[in-house]
Amino acid sequence: MTKLVLIDGSSYLYRAFHALPPLTNAAGEPTGALFGVVNMLRGHLKEKPEHIAFVVDAPGKTFRDEMYPDYKANRPPMPDELRAQVEPMLEIVAALGIPILREPGVEADDVIGTLALQASAQGLAVTISTGDKDFAQLVRQPAADAGPVALVNTMNGSRMDSDAAVIDKFGVRADQIVDLLALMGDAIDNVPGVEKCGPKTAAKWLAEHGSLDGVIANAAAIKGKVGDNLRAALARLPLNRELVTIKTDVALAQAPADLALRERDADALRGLYARYGFNQALKELDGGAATGAVANREPGVARGGGFVAAAAPASQPEIAPALSAPGEYETVLTEAQLTDWIAKLQAADEFAFDSETDALDPMRANLVGLSFSVEPGRACYLPLGHDYPGAPAQLSRAQVLDALRPLLSDPSKKKLGQHGKYDLHVLRRHGIDVRGYADDTMLESFVLSAGIARHDMDSLAKRHLGYDTIKYEAVAGKGAKQIPFSQVAIDDATRYAAEDADITLRLHRVLRAKLQAEPTLEAVYRDIEMPLVPVLARVEANGVLVDADELRRQSAELGRRMLAAQQQATELAGRSFNLDxxxxxxxxxxxxxxLPALVKTPGGAPSTNEEALEAIADQHELPRIILEYRGLAKLRGTYTDKLPEMVNPDTGRVHTSYHQAGAATGRLSSSDPNLQNIPIRSEEGRRIRTAFIAPPGRKLVACDYSQIELRIMAHLSEDPALLRAFAEGADIHRATAAEVFGKPIAEVSGNERRAAKAINFGLIYGMGAFGLAKQLGVGRGEAQDYIALYFSRYPGVRDYMERTRQQARDAGFVETVFGRRLALDYIHARNAAQRAGAERAAINAPMQGTAADIIKRAMVQVDAWLADNRERALMILQVHDELVFEADADFVPILLEQVPALMSGAARLRVPLVVDSGVGDNWDEAH
Known part of the structure; x- marks a missing residue:
């Protein structure tokens, strides 16, 4: 059957622009959106369609603007960086031999809709390449007298070619999509639907009443608030339907038969590819190997044989096509298969592994299966605990673990994983201490690109390999119907689990090459992040003992104080109201x-968040009472009520989880529970820390870096006065006050020291005169005078800040002392607020990131020292710049001698690293 491919160029241009990083060519011209669209085009051309068209919106208004003047009124103008890529895109499309269609007065959707139905009526097989949900109304199954119309989204690999596929996606048939959209509305096009009517509600109504007309006719019978909303919107629903209906009768000069793919203009393409740095495409054009291409999310990385942007170093390796091909996976059910795979693992230089379990909490999860991969595209799954009716016989868990234990515990055999700390926990709980854990793809990605939001395997596979992984919900279901992995059919489990190990190995091959091209970043990965993985696993497994009875007493007290605050708020208001x-x-x-509304929500309404209440707390007593109530409620809900419930029944302790790939600066964060945010300055927060206790015969020891970020500032700025103050061990805030106010240290007043402290810490975070004035309660002019005095006494700090801003502008990133890199995407933004934010981050990130690197290095060194003393002392917590230990009482003096020395020696700065220590029966006493 003859094929026609209709490409929604406008949709892909915008989606590629927002999905990809801000790539540029050697001349600084933006290329990110162009890169994504051209990759998609080349992918379509691999399929050799007989007919094809690239359809884009024509400039000017359309008939929908005449019907509804506010149509698309809330859309911002096209960004300049995107506008600059439109003409180059059209030049490349034309050079590829693809007809370009732009029809005035209608949208690209209408041109595509008209051609699609014309071609279908002529028996052609139509593929609409788009990511726009509106096109689902055009899906047609093949018929005796008509060809099929299918939607393909090349950005996620999805295909919609039947009513069943449309129903699976939207809950309605293709012929009901227009009615669904009319009810839901479209925020992007500024078409307001029925308030609070989402896709599920709209689909439910259409299932019950058949069509929009049926819903309108039965509107009086629909109950609840959403029924009221429907009745309020009835008058505009017919217009909505017209606006969202794709026009299929546009008078076009071209018919489907006129859209034949022409011969490409190789000379024009060669010049365009060279100009925009599309090196792999240029190689393909000149006779190099070619494979299907997909859009990248990072500069300089080819996926699936795609091409490398010019922004990448010349030495940047390209990725073999095999890394994006489907894999071959084996289910291991016999001893012979197990023996064969163990031999493969023993013979391999490195192998990837992954565990499947029945719970997300690694401290409680039971092992259901293991997967391994020794080469890209080949992997196995060992099911160990699938217990659904009819499940095939599996090797016993004990037998498999005994057979694997020598291999997994051999430090000379390199293992790699994706977020492998979880798997280390699971295997430890099942009697295997994994050693030789050499690489982790999550951390490779994080070190290379700390600023991106997601480092999970699915996202990395899509970004670096062009590979769409099988999602957990696809094999286990979702929501209330989700089954445990032990109930997943073994064939499905093999496809899912073996793929995890396979893709992890593929990703490692790609990311390792990228790290090797960046020696400084590779050192951060090898020397800081990877050695920390087993350390964090031990800290998490150690856990911390909490006094549940004490926490319950505190909960009761907080409840009484919340009630008192409610009563006081009611009295001040003169009536009752819901404080929440x-x-x-x-x-x-x-x-x-x-009261004045000094802070607004993004929608422009008066805000009642903490900042808003603080802003008016000096004008009425009620905001202060609300803030007090919220603070108490947060402590109770987050800690005193929750912590007793989080005690692990097997260990009797609370086990937090630490995240290495969370904060872009490299700082660790914790969750389940988050122990990094317990307030230290409030009495209530300190009381919560009293519930973290040592068992009988033991003590808690806290070791905390003193003013580490200020010391890093002194190191980086090399300011003589700042270096001298730290070298002499002076009270740095008092010393700063003496410098700023020009008086002896002994004569510095408390208020002057407080102002100096605010300046010291404020400058680290990029605080300006406005922020300092607000913090000190002085006028902006006075605050500006303080800052000017500070810089006159510490000119090295001012010079460092300006140097750092300039480095950020020149390089687009800043680095820590150890070479960790933080990209600053908005350092050249036209928006002044975004640019200022990037400059503040540029100044702060080297200090905060260096502090994170130092304590990570310290944790590795302290853990190594503790290796021979694990029966006598445990590292149990890391909170910002503090490490907390649990130790035998008679071992505490040795700990107090060794740990501060190791922490102080974790970095060589121009000023001494000072560590404060404390001992107690609980965390508050020790801090």
Missing amino acids: SPKQLGALLFDELK
Whole structure:
């Protein structure tokens, strides 16, 4: 059957622009969106369609603007960086031999819709290449007298070619999509639907009443608030339907038969590819090997045989096509297969592994299966605990673990994983201490690109390999119907689990090459991040003992204080109201009490968040009471109520999880529970710390870096006065006050020291005169004078800040002392607020990131020292710049001698690293 491919160029241009990083060529011209679209085009051309068209919106208004003047009124203008890529895109499309269609007065959707139905009526097989959900209304299954119309989204690999596929995606048939959209509305096109009517509600109504007309006819019978909303919107629903209906009768000069793929203009393509740095495409054009291409999310990385952007170093390796091909996976059910795979693992230089379990908490999860891969595209799955009716016989867990133990515990055999700390926990709980854990793809990605949001395997596979992984929900279901992995059919489990190990190995091959091209980043990965993985696993497994009874007593006390705050708020308001309702609170504060709304929500409404209440707390007592109530409620809900419930029944302890790939600066974060955010300055927060206790015969020891970020500032700035103050062991805030106010240290007042402290810490975080004035309660002019005095006494700090800003502008990133890199995407932004934020981050990141690197290095060194003393002392917590230990009482003096020395020696700075230590029966006493 003859094929026609209709490409929604406008959709892909925008999607590629927002999905890809801001790539540029050697001349600094933006290429990110162009890169994504051209990759997609080349992918379509591999399929050799007989007919094809690239359809884009024509400039000017359309018939929908005449029907509804506010149509698309809320869309911002096209960004300059995107506009600059439109003409180059069209030049490349034309040079590829693809017809370009732009029809005035209608949208690209209408041109595509008209051609699709014309071609279908002529018996052609139509593929619409788009990511726009509106096109689902055009899906057609093949018929005796008509060809099929299918949607393909090359950005996620999905295909929609039947009513069943449309129903699976949207819950309605293709012929009901227009009615679904009319009810839901479209925020992007500024078509308001029925308020609070999402896709599920709209699909439910259409299932019950058949069509939009049926919903309208039965609107009176639909109950609840959403029924009221429907009745309020009835008048505009017919217009909505017209606006979202794709026009299929546009008078076009071209018919489907006129859209034949022409011969490409190789000379023009060669010049364009060279100009925009599309090196692999240029190689392919000149006779190099070619494979299907997909869009990258990072500069300089080819996926699936795609091409490398000019922004990449010349030495950047390209990725073999095999890394994006489907894999071959084996289910291991016999002893002979197990023996064969163990031999493969023994013979391999490195292998990837992954565990499948029945829970997300590694401290409670039971092992269901293991997967291994020794080469890209080949992997196996060993099911160990699938217990559904009819499940095939599996090797016993004990037998398999005994057979694997020598291999997994051999430090000379290199293992790699994706977020492997989880797997280390699981295997430790099942009697295997994994050693030789050499590489982790999550951490490779994080070190290379700390600023991106996601480093999970699915995202990395898509970004670096062009590979769409099988999602957990695809094999286990989702929501209330989700089954445990032990209930997943073994064939499905093999495809899912073996793929995990296979893709991890493929990713490692790609990411290792990238790290090797960046020696400084590779050192951060090898010397800091990877050695920390087993250390964090031990700290998490050690856990911390909590006094559940003490926490319950604190919960009761916090409850009484919350009740008192509620009563006081009611008295101040003169009536009762819900303190937890922002809507009621806003009405009370701003409508009844007429307090000024100094902070607004993104939608422009008066805000009642913490910042907003702080801003008006000096004008009325009620905001302060609300803030007190919220603080108490947060402590109770987050800690005193929750921590007793989080005690592990097997260990009797609370086990937090530390995240290495969370903060772009490299700082560790913790969750389940988050022990990094317990307030230290409030009495209530300190009381919570009293519930973290040592068992009988033991003590808690806390070792905390003193003013580490200020010391790093002194090191980086090399300011003589700052270096001298730290070298002499002076009170740095008092010393700063003496410098700024020009008086002897002994004469510095408390208020002057407080101002100096605010300046010292404020400058680290890029605070300006406005912020300092607000913090000190002085005028902006006075605050500016303080800052000017500070810089006159510490000119090295001012010079460092300006040097760092300039480095950020020149390089697009800043580095820590150890070479960790933080990219600053907005350092050249036209938006002044975004640019200022990037400059503040540029100044702060080297200090905060270096502090993170130092304590990570310290943890590795301390853990190594503790290796021979694990029965006598445990590292149990890391909180910002503090390490907490649990130790035998008679071992505490040795700990206090060794640990601060190791922490102080974790970095060589121009000023001494000072570590404060404390001992107690609980964390508060020790801090």
